[in-house]
Amino acid sequence: MAVVSGECQAVISASAAAVGQMDAGNVKALAVTSNERLSTYPDVPAMGELYEELSDMQVNSWIMLAVSADTDSQIIAFLQSVFAPAAVSDQYKQTQKGFYFQPVEEMTNEQMLEFVSSQKDYYVSLLK
Structure with a gap:
């Protein structure tokens, strides 16, 4: 540093x-x-x-799995079936704490897209 x-x-x-x-x-x-x-x-x-x-500052790090927009829906379903349970597992939550991240609630794909959109809007508002 x-x-x-x-x-x-x-x-x-x-x-x-x-x-x-x-x-x-x-x-x-x-x-x-x-x-x-x-x-x-x-x-x-x-x-x-x-x-x-x-007082409304909310600048956090976040981690998510993303694929290209044209990824086949069967591949997306498979990835979700593997990663969604892992992301909410106690083992992963402990791993996150080891990296000083705070675990968050599980999100659906739609909730993730809404979250990313809201984060984009928030960061744009900081620049204005």
Whole structure:
């Protein structure tokens, strides 16, 4: 991380990328970019706690499986049958915690598409 080497004074980073340096005492987390504190860092305030104008801030990392739009529906059904149960398994939730991600509820394909669309709208609104 450039902040550790002194190349810059601050950085915005995914928690998984910063945790090693945080645990080593080389960097200090000032805030998380979500609208509430993370269970993995309960002592680190959310941006909205520090700045009222950022109370609706929700900039999180997310992971999803995607395929090209012209993928055969049978392939999509197969992938969903394999990955959907795995994504909500206790083992995967533990793996996510190991990377300092917070598990979320299972989403259908339609819910995922709505989520991505809402995220796009949210990020565009930040740029205006």
